[in-house]
Amino acid sequence: MRFTILLLTICILQQGFSQAELSDMSKNYILRNVNIIPINKDTILKNQMVIITGNKITLITDDNDKAFQPVDRYSFIDCKDKFLMPGLADMHAHFPEYNELKNYLTLNLLAGVTSIRSMRGDETHLNIKKDKNLPQLNLYLSSPPITKTLTIDKKTADSIVTVSKENGFVFLKVLSIKDSLSFTNLAAACKTHSFPFCGHGLSNISMPLLLKSGYNSIEHLTGYAENLNKGDTYVDKLIKLTTKHKVYNCATEDYFELGYNMQSITDLKKRNGLKYIADTTIVKWDKEITEDQTKIGDSKLKEQRETYIKMRGIKNKILVSLVKNNAQLLIGADAGSNYSIPGFALLEEMKHHSNAGLTNYQVLCAATINAAKYMNQSKKWGTVEINKEANLILLNANPLIDLNNLNSVEGVFINSEHKTVKELESGLK
Ligand SMILES: [Zn+2]
Incomplete structure (x- = not known):
């Protein structure tokens, strides 16, 4: 049931994007069980699901769903114990x-x-x-x-x-x-x-x-x-x-x-x-x-x-x-x-x-x-926040507790691209 809802949500999210835009998008992502540091408030939103469509955050919702199945044009990223914040x-x-x-x-x-x-x-x-x-x-x-x-x-x-x-x-x-x-x-x-x-x-x-x-x-x-x-x-x-x-x-x-x-x-x-x-x-x-x-x-x-x-x-x-x-x-x-x-x-x-x-x-x-x-x-x-650009970083530890935790970058989202640290490192001379 929950999975059907997810599929429906994604169909809705894809509205407003032309077919060409959707296939142009290098990738779309579903971040599972992520802790969000939203920055608009001094708080943490625990265990959230964040959907990124192209360069936009199109959905943020509580993540209670255990089902993990491939969704057309969307890749899942397991973000358990990770923290998502603005770049x-x-x-x-x-x-x-x-x-x-x-x-x-x-x-x-x-x-x-x-x-x-x-x-x-x-x-x-x-x-x-x-x-x-x-x-x-x-x-x-x-x-x-x-x-x-x-x-x-x-x-x-x-x-x-x-x-x-x-x-x-x-x-x-x-x-x-x-x-x-x-x-x-x-x-x-x-x-x-x-x-x-x-x-x-x-x-x-x-x-x-x-x-x-x-x-x-x-x-x-x-x-x-x-x-x-x-x-x-x-x-x-x-x-x-x-x-x-x-x-x-x-x-x-x-x-x-x-x-x-x-x-x-x-x-x-x-x-x-x-x-x-x-x-x-x-x-x-x-x-x-x-x-x-x-x-x-x-x-x-x-x-x-x-x-x-x-x-x-x-x-x-x-x-x-x-x-x-x-x-x-x-x-x-x-x-x-x-x-x-x-x-x-x-x-x-x-x-x-x-x-x-x-x-x-x-x-x-x-x-x-x-x-x-x-x-x-x-x-x-x-x-x-929903409708903001996916200009984000994924961290392995919480920088609100200790700023040194910013040193735990796992990946970045910018300009419709998601890059892991490994991918970035391979681009260094
Ligand atoms: Zn200067």
């Missing part, structure tokens, strides 16, 4: 050279990262989505960055935004800016063309002006601690403005931890994803780190670490205050340093947020639904 989003990423992209994107999938915001755009990135040799993730591409070398009058601002938009980039990244007139011209052009812009806090632009300008994310938590000399009340005002103008923050703390030599080589060897890195590369990294630390010298290194620990304390307080005031956070690893493994560095970044005082649920939201909201895509992905 992770790395919101501060830098792509490598084009010939290294296949490995880079595959490593991201292996770490459960299905969406990436590229923070240093290049014209070559526009080819990625057309390249059949590359794994297809959700990519949000920035145009080549704006820097202080450029004087931006109204006409230049309009042309930068128009060309970026026409080329297929989805936002502008600002590294630095020549002067306040260049900034206001750029902000006005972005507003006229409804084109997002974001980037570093800018030393020559006041934070209130920046926060009110339409700038939609600040990288590395720049601009807050720098204003502490104006007093706590002033920084509180900046935090309130951040919330009011819906400016997201992407702290990228892991980048600083590595940059300030905070971890010994022994600790670095415990980082996630290292098993995918060639021994020769690790030897090269160790040599570079040792040489760098020797050059700095023990006492300077100690001093440098102490300075960083102080700064980290201040930034952690700001991070917690942003959350308390309902400002939104994104998670981005800014990977690229030695021992910062693409995709896997995101978990390290998430752990920094947890150490700062956020709950695991808050950190998981920042790495999923917040990113979707930020990209205006929350109707499509970021939670596990």
